[in-house]
Amino acid sequence: MLDIRRLSLRYPNGKLALADFDITVGAGELVIVLGGNGSGKTTLMRCITRTLQPSEGSVCVNGTDLTRLTGERLRCARLELALISQHASLVRRRSVLANVASGALGRYGSWFTALGGLPAMELHLANGYLAEVGLGHLAHQRAGTLSGGQAQRVAIARALAQRPRVLLADEPVASLDPEAAEDIMKLLRRLAGEENLAILCVLHQIELAYAYADRVVGIRDGRMAFDLPRAEVSPDEVRHLYLSRAA
Amino acid sequence: MTATHLPPNEPHTRTADSWSHAFASAVRIVLVLIAILVVVQALFVVQVRPQDLVTGFHGMVDILRRSMPPDFSNLSTVLWPALETIDIAIFGTLAGLVLSMPLAIVAAANVTPSRLLYYASRGVIGLTRSVPDLVWALLFVTAVGLGPFPGGLALAVHSIGMMGRLFAETIEHMDMAPIDALSLTGARRMQIFTHGVLPSVLPSLLGISLYRLDENIRSSLVLGFVGAGGIGFQLLTAMNLFQYQQVSVLLIVTFVIVLTAERLSAIARERLA
Numbered sequence: 351m352l353d354i355r356r357l358s359l360r361y362p363n364g365k366l367a368l369a370d371f372d373i374t375v376g377a378g379e380l381v382i383v384l385g386g387n388g389s390g391k392t393t394l395m396r397c398i399t400r401t402l403q404p405s406e407g408s409v410c411v412n413g414t415d416l417t418r419l420t421g422e423r424l425r426c427a428r429l430e431l432a433l434i435s436q437h438a439s440l441v442r443r444r445s446v447l448a449n450v451a452s453g454a455l456g457r458y459g460s461w462f463t464a465l466g467g468l469p470a471m472e473l474h475l476a477n478g479y480l481a482e483v484g485l486g487h488l489a490h491q492r493a494g495t496l497s498g499g500q501a502q503r504v505a506i507a508r509a510l511a512q513r514p515r516v517l518l519a520d521e522p523v524a525s526l527d528p529e530a531a532e533d534i535m536k537l538l539r540r541l542a543g544e545e546n547l548a549i550l551c552v553l554h555q556i557e558l559a560y561a562y563a564d565r566v567v568g569i570r571d572g573r574m575a576f577d578l579p580r581a582e583v584s585p586d587e588v589r590h591l592y593l594s595r596a597a
Numbered sequence: 598m599t600a601t602h603l604p605p606n607e608p609h610t611r612t613a614d615s616w617s618h619a620f621a622s623a624v625r626i627v628l629v630l631i632a633i634l635v636v637v638q639a640l641f642v643v644q645v646r647p648q649d650l651v652t653g654f655h656g657m658v659d660i661l662r663r664s665m666p667p668d669f670s671n672l673s674t675v676l677w678p679a680l681e682t683i684d685i686a687i688f689g690t691l692a693g694l695v696l697s698m699p700l701a702i703v704a705a706a707n708v709t710p711s712r713l714l715y716y717a718s719r720g721v722i723g724l725t726r727s728v729p730d731l732v733w734a735l736l737f738v739t740a741v742g743l744g745p746f747p748g749g750l751a752l753a754v755h756s757i758g759m760m761g762r763l764f765a766e767t768i769e770h771m772d773m774a775p776i777d778a779l780s781l782t783g784a785r786r787m788q789i790f791t792h793g794v795l796p797s798v799l800p801s802l803l804g805i806s807l808y809r810l811d812e813n814i815r816s817s818l819v820l821g822f823v824g825a826g827g828i829g830f831q832l833l834t835a836m837n838l839f840q841y842q843q844v845s846v847l848l849i850v851t852f853v854i855v856l857t858a859e860r861l862s863a864i865a866r867e868r869l870a
Contacts, residue, residue, distance in 0.1 A: 399781055429783040439778035444796045452792045456783025466791035505778075512782050 351377050351548035352398075352516045357407035359397055359572075367393045368572045371407070375516070375548040380539055382559040382580075383552045385569035386592045391552040394569065395520045398550075399433055400424060412515050429456050432509035436521040438501035442494030446485065446504050449493050450476035453511030472511065479507040483537060499530030506537060510545070517541070519551040523558070531555065535562045556588055660841060667849060668842035675831065679850050681745050682827035683858075685820065686813035689752025694806050697722075697757045701764030708768060708776075708794060710786070722765070726758025730816050734825040745826030752813045752820070760809050767801045768794060800869045807869075811862035818851055828854075 357371040368390050375381045385391045396402040398409050400416050409416045411430045419427050432453070440449045451472040455463055463469065480486045483503040488496070496504060502522060509517055519538060523531035539562045542549045553559055559566050559580065566583045568575035568591045576587055703709050704718040733754050737747030771794065779793045821829020828847060835843040 401777075401781070425783050425785070428781060433778075433781050435774075435778070437774055439774040441775045441779075441793055441796050443799070444792075448792075452779060452784070453782050455779070455788045455792060456785070458788075459785065464785065464787040464791060466795065468792075508778075508782070 351375055351379075351412060352550060353408075353410040354398065355408045355410075357394070357397055357409065358405050359393055359402060360405045366572055368397060368404070371569075371572075371574055373550070373567055373574070373577065375550050377515070377546045377548050378542055379564045380542040380549045380551065380562060381565045381567060382563035383550065383567045383569055384554075384556060384559055384588060384591055385552075385575075389569045389591070390572035391569055392520060393572070395433070395518055395550075395552060398518060399428070399431065425456065429512065430515045431518065432512045432514035432516070433518045433520065434502070434505045434509050434522050435519075436524045438496075438498075438505035440493040440496075440501055440504055440508075442492070444493055445490050446480065446493050446496070447473060447476050447489040449504055450479055450507045450511050453508035454513070456512070476507070476511055479510040480504070482510065482541075483507045497530075498526050499533060502526060502530070502534055503537065506534070506541070510541070515548060517547045517549045519549065521552050521554065524554065531558065538562070559583075663839075664841040664845040666842065667845040668840075669846060671843060672846065675828070675846060675850050678821075678826075678828040678831045679854060682817045682821070682829070683814060683854065685745050685748040685752060685817040685825075685827050686810060686858075688749035689756055689813050689817070690806060690810040692749070692753035693756025693760050693809065696753065697761035697764055698802075700757065700761045701768060702790065702794075704761060704765040705768035707771075707773060708790070718761070719765075722758050722761040724758070725754050726762060728755070730755035731819065731823060734820045734823050738824045743824040743826075748817055748820040748825030748827060751825060752816060755816075756809055756813065759812075760805060763805045764798075764802055767798050767805070771797050804866045804869050807862045807865050811858050814858040815855055818855070 352373075352375040354371060354373045357368060358366070359368040360366050371390075371394060373381070383391055383394065393402065397404040398416070400409070400419075404417055407417065411427065414427050414430075416424065416427055416431075440446075441452070444452075448468060451468045454469075454472045454475070458469060477486065477489060480489050483506050485500060485503050485507070488500065488504075493501065493504065506522075517538075522538070523534050526534065535558050538549055538551060541547055542564075551563075560583070563580045565577060566580050566588075567577045568583075568587060570591050575591055576583070578587075700718045700722055703711075703714040704722055706715065709715040709718075730751050734748055734751035737750045741747050741750070775797065776789060776793045779789045784792065817827050818829050818832075821827040821831065822833050824830065828851060832844065832847045832851075835841075835847060
């Protein structure tokens with residue numbers, strides 16, 4: 351599903367932000383990336399979504415290498431790849447249902463959607479996705495009135511509306527309380543299995559990684575430190591990720 | 598005595614401090630003098646003569662006396678120009694809104710499709726804003742003749758500049774996270790605008806438009822002075838014919854229109870906030 355090979359990014363000032371990163375996430379798999387601040391986790395996500403252009407390497411989603419695409423072809427390829435981030439990034443003045451349905455806009459090229467309309471079929475499906483994340487009863491509420499946990503669930507429903515094969519989650523629970531964070535991780539775990547999604551999730555919470563990941567990937571100074579099934583990850587290896595370079 | 602207890606570089610530091618303090622004081626005095634000079638030259642240039650207010654007091658009282666009581670017998674003849682005044686403002690605001698929206702989109706640095714279009718639209722917005730609506734009215738009266746239409750056109754063109762700039766700034770200051778999120782779903786540029794940008798900034802845009810309508814109603818009262826229709830034309834005619842009782846009626850109607858528009862606009866903007 352998601353196959354990353356020798357992915358590297360060197361900034362114009364010469365700093366190597368990501369070096370020879372290899373990772374594969376299969377359908378139905380939840381892979382969690384752990385690493386300290388500035389280790390390159392978000393850079394990795396941005397290179398995968400092509401909001402940053404990697405210097406070398408490939409990012410294949412279902413066999414299509416995103417690093418070689420531009421313009422309309424890149425836009426179409428991105429339909430396979432959904433991203434949820436730390437903040438839900440919803441349009442606060444629109445309804446929850448409209449926010450979810452807008453995840454599918456990329457599939458439509460009609461004037462109706464260009465002028466602000468949402469296809470009836472997408473609204474119907476959006477109701478289903480909202481029910482799936484447990485928020486069916488809030489469909490007609492304004493997105494701006496939701497709590498942080500609810501908003502993040504709506505962001506996940508919007509990602510589902512996109513009908514992707516790969517779901518990227520960049521610190522999706524960073525701004526949530528422990529209970530809401532657990533709920534979101536349970537949801538991601540369930541979606542990986544039920545929707546057969548390949549999920550790559552960046553986290554800071556080690557205990558959540560131990561609880562929900564199929565595999566844990568460690569990243570330090572832009573390089574992969576380990577890629578192991580969660581049962582094989584030792585506390586020492588994880589602790590090493592968070593040691594400062596000076597130490 | 599004291600100097601022996603100070604570190605060796607202390608006298609130097611104190612000297613430098615006192616010099617910089619003296620320099621700052623001198624700069625402050627010069628700035629105050631410049632400000633006074635600016636005010637004095639303004640008084641000279643506008644030829645301020647307070648004594649004229651005293652000598653002209655009798656004339657002003659005479660005009661007020663001749664304006665009373667207001668002649669309401671001709672009120673029906675004032676209603677049509679009053680409606681014309683409001684409609685000029687409505688037309689000008691709506692036309693300005695429709696024309697300024699696309700300009701504002703390309704004039705907002707965060708959503709503009711190209712730098713060239715950005716500078717071109719900023720240029721158009723700057724030009725339409727910098728020329729006063731009264732001058733636009735004079736130009737349109739010459740082009741399309743007397744009446745309310747040139748007034749409406751003048752307000753529309755001036756509103757393009759005023760609203761275009763405010764719309765562009767509103768779009769520039771919006772939260773870009775939902776827009777980036779929509780962009781990553783593969784949505785097209787136009788879809789991102791209608792589903793992301795527009796719902797986010799709509800209340801602000803409506804607020805700006807209502808405020809502009811309020812401003813345009815006030816402006817359209819004056820446009821009649823140059824033949825661009827509305828109550829202003831009636832006011833000028835009545836003054837030229839020394840019909841001061843008619844003038845006072847027109848001023849009362851003007852006052853009611855302005856105050857009502859201002860109040861309604863404020864209420865509507867409060868509800869949108």
